[in-house]
Amino acid sequence: MELSGKSVMVTGGASGLGAACVRLFSQSGARVLIADINSEGGQKLAQEIGAAARFVQTNVVDEASVQAALKEAQEAFGGLHVLVNCAGIGLAERTLGRHGPHSLEAFTRVIQVNLIGTFNALRLAAQLMSNNEPNTEGERGVIINTASVAAFDGQIGQAAYSASKGGIVGMTLPVARDLARNGIRVVTIAPGIFDTPLMAALPEPARVSLLQQAPFPPRLGKPEEYALLARHIVENPMLNGEVIRLDGAIRLPYLIR
Ligand SMILES: CCCCCCCCCCCCC[C@H](O)CC(=O)SCCNC(=O)CCNC(=O)[C@H](O)C(C)(C)COP(=O)(O)OP(=O)(O)OC[C@H]1O[C@@H](n2cnc3c(N)ncnc32)[C@H](O)[C@@H]1OP(=O)(O)O
Ligand SMILES: NC(=O)c1ccc[n+]([C@@H]2O[C@H](COP(=O)([O-])OP(=O)(O)OC[C@H]3O[C@@H](n4cnc5c(N)ncnc54)[C@H](O)[C@@H]3O)[C@@H](O)[C@H]2O)c1
Numbered sequence: 196m197e198l199s200g201k202s203v204m205v206t207g208g209a210s211g212l213g214a215a216c217v218r219l220f221s222q223s224g225a226r227v228l229i230a231d232i233n234s235e236g237g238q239k240l241a242q243e244i245g246a247a248a249r250f251v252q253t254n255v256v257d258e259a260s261v262q263a264a265l266k267e268a269q270e271a272f273g274g275l276h277v278l279v280n281c282a283g284i285g286l287a288e289r290t291l292g293r294h295g296p297h298s299l300e301a302f303t304r305v306i307q308v309n310l311i312g313t314f315n316a317l318r319l320a321a322q323l324m325s326n327n328e329p330n331t332e333g334e335r336g337v338i339i340n341t342a343s344v345a346a347f348d349g350q351i352g353q354a355a356y357s358a359s360k361g362g363i364v365g366m367t368l369p370v371a372r373d374l375a376r377n378g379i380r381v382v383t384i385a386p387g388i389f390d391t392p393l394m395a396a397l398p399e400p401a402r403v404s405l406l407q408q409a410p411f412p413p414r415l416g417k418p419e420e421y422a423l424l425a426r427h428i429v430e431n432p433m434l435n436g437e438v439i440r441l442d443g444a445i446r447l448p449y450l451i452r
Contacts, residue, residue: 196334198429199224202272204264206255206282206316209236211391212341213281215418216425220279221247223426226272230255230264230316231282255282255312261319274327277429278320280313280340283359285393287352302355309359313340317370317381325377335378337429340367342385344440348447360385364438371436380435382428387442389416410444 203220207213209231221227221244230253231237237250249271251264268275286305290297317338324336342360349357363383371381388394388405394415397405406413424441428434 196276196330196332196337196429196432198277198426201225201276201429202228202268202274203277203279204228204230204268204275204316204320205279206230206253206312207341208279208281209233209240209250211281211393212386212389212418212421213279214240215422216279216281217244217248219419219422219426220277225277228264228268228272228275230261255280255316256307258315258319261316265319265323269323275320275323276327276336278317278324278336278338279425280316280338282312282316283309283341283393285396286355287397288355289352290354297354302358305355306359306362309356310362313363314366314370321374321377321379324379329378332432333378334380334432336380338370338374338379338381339425339428340381340383342367342383342438344385344387344442344445344447346385346438347440350447351450367438368436375435380428380432382434382436383438384421384424384428385438385440385442386421387416387440387445389418389421391418404448404450405445408445408448412443414443416441416443 203225205213205216208217208229217227227248229237229250234252241248241250251267253264254260327335342363345357346360346364367383
């Protein structure tokens with residue numbers, strides 16, 4: 196679908212990859228709702244963008260919170276055409292470390308935010324999108340999820356994170372099949388290593404090690420490069436039910452040092 200004039204919600208839109216989507220999509224003529232748990236960052240970005248953006252503090256794990264954000268999209272923008280799921284958290288913990296077994300609470304939290312939060316947002320957004328008038332393709336909406344190369348090449352310490360991202364990969368096709376009759380497409384991007392605050396949480400030696408594994412381009416991805424793919428997914432009606440690696444041909448190595 197054409198982005199101009201459409202309404203978009205970006206979860207995790209206050210930072211990193213999501214913020215790049217907020218910027219690019221608003222520059223492309225869309226009105227964007229920033230749905231993020233980080234109020235300070237979200238409000239700051241909304242002020243930077245101006246009239247084309249609004250911020251609603253949102254916790255993707257919480258049904259009422261996501262519904263409130265969607266209500267804002269309905270009231271402020273008249274509905275919703277695109278959802279970009281970028282909200283997510285990281286974790287680095289061995290299954291069996293020096294201090295004993297992996298924390299179950301930490302594992303659960305990562306699954307809740309990254310996997311369940313993604314599904315919570317898309318299922319509720321799909322309901323709002325289903326009210327849209329279909330375009331000439333019969334299309335009513337587009338949902339973009341964010342997995343990771345860690346869904347396929349998970350490293351030491353990534354059991355929880357990779358499981359959460361593998362779940363997003365696994366549900367992409369069945370959700371696309373579910374929503375086909377509603378004219379809603381579903382595509383997942385699996386980024387490699389991108390220059391964001393989340394990646395900055397990885398110890399420097401690990402980041403250096405990863406960069407040495409990046410075939411081409413031998414650098415961290417730019418968040419705007421993620422946003423460019425997200426925009427193309429919206430604009431290309433033949434993209435559906437697929438997971439697209441955006442990674443410069445990196446394959447995560449076994450060891451990070
Ligand atoms: C709660 C907030 C968490 C914030 C951290 C978030 C980090 C993740 C951010 C990534 C964001 C981008 C993700 C994106 O999708 C793209 C990618 O996935 S890129 C790939 C990212 N890679 C990772 O995230 C890897 C994460 N793993 C690690 O960082 C490490 O493997 C680890 C889990 C920290 C464990 O590393 P260790 O070196 O083992 O560190 P330890 O503290 O466990 O150990 C130190 C020392 O002891 C030795 N040791 C460990 N366990 C044992 C053992 N069972 N027996 C004997 N010795 C052990 C270990 O070898 C170390 O020895 P040293 O070499 O230091 O002498
Ligand atoms: N940076 C990378 O290299 C990389 C690679 C692969 C996948 N990813 C994924 O991309 C997505 C965006 O990551 P990023 O690198 O931009 O990180 P980031 O930390 O810059 O942005 C993540 C955003 O999600 C928000 N968030 C966290 N928990 C939330 C919740 N419960 N509800 C609502 N918002 C919440 C944070 O406040 C933050 O603004 C994540 O899902 C991450 O797993 C990142």
